[in-house]
Amino acid sequence: MIGDSKAEWAGDQTPATAVAQPAGLRRDVTVWGSYMWGFADVGADTFVALGLVFAYAAGAAPLAFLLAGLVYILIGLAYTELAAAYPVAGGGQYFALRGLGDFGGFVSGSALVLDYTIDIALFAYFSSTYMDHFLPQLAGLSLSIGPFSQVKVGLALQTLLLIAFLAWLNVRGMRESSLFNEVIGVLVILTESLIICMGLIFAWSPELLARQWSETFAQFHGKQFVYGASLAIISFVGLESISQAAQETRRPATIVPRTSIALILTVFLFAISISVLTLGVVNWTVFQDESNVGKSVALVARHLPWIGPVAEGFTALLAALVLLISANSGVMSVSRVAFSMSKFHFISPWFEHVHRRFRTPARAILIFSAIGAIQVLLASLTPSAIDTLANMYAFGATLGYTLVMVSLIRLRLVDPYTPRPYRVPLNWKIQRGELTIYWPILGVIGLLGIGTVLIVVLYTHTIAAIAGPTWVIAGFVYYAWYRRKMRMPIFRSIRRDWEQEQQEVLTSAEEFDLLEQYRNALAARDKAQRRQANGR
Template sequence: SLKRDVGLFGSFAMGYADVGADVFISLGLVAAYAAGASPLAFALAAVAYVTTGLVYAELSSTYPHAGGAQVFAARGLNDPLSFAAGWMLLLTYTVNIALFAMASAGYLSRLVPAVSSQVSAGPLELSGIQLTALLMTLGLTAVNVKGIRESSALNEAAVMLGLAVQTILLALGLTSLDPSRLASQLAEFGSPEAGMASYLPWGEVRVQNFLYGTTLAMCSFIGIESIAQAAEEIKKPHRWIPRATVFSVLAVLVYTIGLCLVGLGTVGWRGLAERLESPLSAVAERLPGGTLLTPVVSLAGFAVNLVSANTGVVGVSRVVYSMGKFGLMPRWFSAVHPRFRTPVRTVVVFGLIGALMTLLGGIEEAADVYAFGALLSYVLVNASAILIRRRDRRAYRPWKTPLNLSLGDWELPLVAVAGLASCSAMWALILLLHPVGRGMGTLWLAVGALVYAGYRRAVGLPILGRVSGEGVRPAAYLMDACALYLGDVPPREFGRAVSDALDPRFRVRLVAPLPRGAGAAEEAEVLREALEEAASLVRGARVVEVRVEPGDPEEVAVREAELADLILLVTADRGLARRISSALPGRVSVVGRW
């Protein structure tokens, strides 16, 4: 099995490295099409990002398996759609490796101009950026073979540098930008010039360019699932995954939209568009101390894009490892190195493929395919979240998305509904406006369908159905407990004892047995007041009912055991505790007070 070796900041760094790095290249791409409306394009794309990020936080902490979207689709949908989600992520992460390795090399060329020179190897002509990206990817592959701790340490160091530099840029930019220039830039809605979009016969060019720019803005928000890929390697997934995801979402939103406004107010959208490979360096040159700041920004861009490529290596290797583990691809891919505890075969195979892809070049075309694959997987994740809520009603969810609509015995996650709608709309725009993404993405899906059908037939598994989904289980289930209050300990002590004994997985009923006889009504009122006081002190477990029940303690315990998974006794009477435990073997937990 994989080794749990990643902490809270490592989890955050993994998510931020993959998402936060996008601003170093996407500012120029988005500005080239959305023009002065770039902040609006980022804001619209952020709807899909925020909702999907929150859904990932819930699902990954509930089902802490490597694989992310593929695992959730297996549980919520079926095996063919699970394979499709994993297959598209395989494409996305492999493209991610090449895309950000090239971006990292582009920023490095600002520091070392020789990197951008042409290199000849016999009949083969390569740019220095391509060759540098190739060597970087091979180095990252070696690091990931060694272990997730080393890979995470690289992420953490680069992310700290990136956050520091982006904070400086944002602070200097907001205090020195020209408000009148920013206002005039914001008034330019969409570029008036035709670009690479697949333009529709109706609609103005500016409007279509804005929509195209909005789809490119999704590149700034793709990668939130990276934290989910390492769910099997995060030390406390039920705690760290939701926190790391929420922190990543907030940080990315602040820096992406903030730096976009700074860019418009300093160099303008045309200035950003002219520097596709290093737009933040163009911004730094216009700020106070730009001569000193520009090389620092280039260094941060180099480092953050490098670790974004690193998260691509981590992501694709874990996706394919998980697909092999759950029977969607050959089990050969699920092998784990006995010493390093890494999925060594998938790391090497897909690291090499990513390295070779750097030789293709074409940063905008790569972004096309990157968005196609990721958005389709996000659509499936949000759909899975809705169905999983109904299928696994009793799953223990350490963290849930806000805004849930109660429908009888299950809750509809409205955040997932919004995520499904927004991601579907974005994916539809990709199909309409991105010819490269549409063509290559569709071809990749067709190839995947053949691979999946061929493999399932070869191993004797049905093509349809939910064979893989049956192997996906939540880390824990909700349990029902009944805590019996026998009146021989103070109510406050009883409440604290229930808190200490039961964690948030439990729904607890506080029940006080009431022996039949004279004065029962007055005694029942006293017991009810004691239970109410105790209930106000219970933390962790959720109190669902407070009740006085006629009958002696043993009789009530047996009746309550028909509805509860656990009977909790808080009592000073050792003999009574022994009798109830004997009547309900294996069902009673005793908190003794003797």
């Protein structure tokens, strides 16, 4: 456990003291498993976001996906660099802690916890809606509860059962969870590829696409397009999952860059291709019916020649499965964020407990899965659970991504000695004595891009503008109470020995070449400082 009230405190720019943990997360994720953790999230996002984006961006939906995808690529490159350099549980929350200090790490962590609990609720719920294709009687079960009419009790019960199953699966350990992702993920990739290829060859009409495109821009509604583009960003949420699993990935400095770059390219191509296919196969107005929004990919599959009816049913089944593995990734990721937040004194050390047998953060898994279940119940009481959960999902993702981009830039300045197996390209070299600082030009562009999306989300998404900041503020109240109780500073950072922790991380990851590079860089720095001091 960590949590000595007599610890020594320092200002925001003072790094912090790594304390050995009684039990660590086991490194049990392979190359394919790491890739599938990310694809589990992003692949499912397409099944949900496609109909939502078309409902608002209309015939300009492919452009909305393109703009969001370009921002996603820049974010993905940042995550690739940071996750390979700092392969520990926590992902964006840990990066913000290292780059921005304790308070920045808390804000990032609270945004990610919101995002992942919504991930659990949203995708488990949509998994149930796709099952509606096979269980219409259960899904159609509705009741009136007090002032709430037509509450979809059947879908809610299905979703709660799925969340309970996923919590059990993740408590048992990463090997079981990762295998679950891998098997279903292969089927998803093959099926999406089949739909896109057959659709473009046999069903796609360039005339229909051109007509819908021209009609949309003839009566262009800028606010609706911007709203749709801000929703399109949820099609690209998933790279965080790879960084969350970095502490449980074998040889992360080698594996993480490979899986991240592959995921960036795969998801970008899938999102653009399927949006272009959709615009040339169906009329976008069908997505004004909310019942079609949640089954958009199955709707496209129905238009395939010869195999349409069969493809629709198979796609519905596959969608239910891929949405389930996305919820599974949410359970995994939120528990790892909580594990990291507990380790660094943002929440109670109680969440840091690792199960003795399975070596997983079982308490965090169970608590945050329960929060996801509560969100399902609350969403079921609203007129549109889809819109409510998607709004919150977009807010959490964009806020977390914004802080990650800021952290990338700042870590280049304050921690230039950590080896970076992968570095975001296009850098401006700044010479500081004998040290070269690489100022990330693409990182700045990415920060401007995701910052703009965050502003758009707050401006156009009423629910996100209210509930999102409320969540962060409520979390801050707990954070302030806990830190005050433990006699820790609220806005300043705890003194930690990041250099010692980084060496321990690289040793645990068996990245001995990088460890040697890091020690040599620190030795060269110390030698230069001594020479400078003697020169005075």
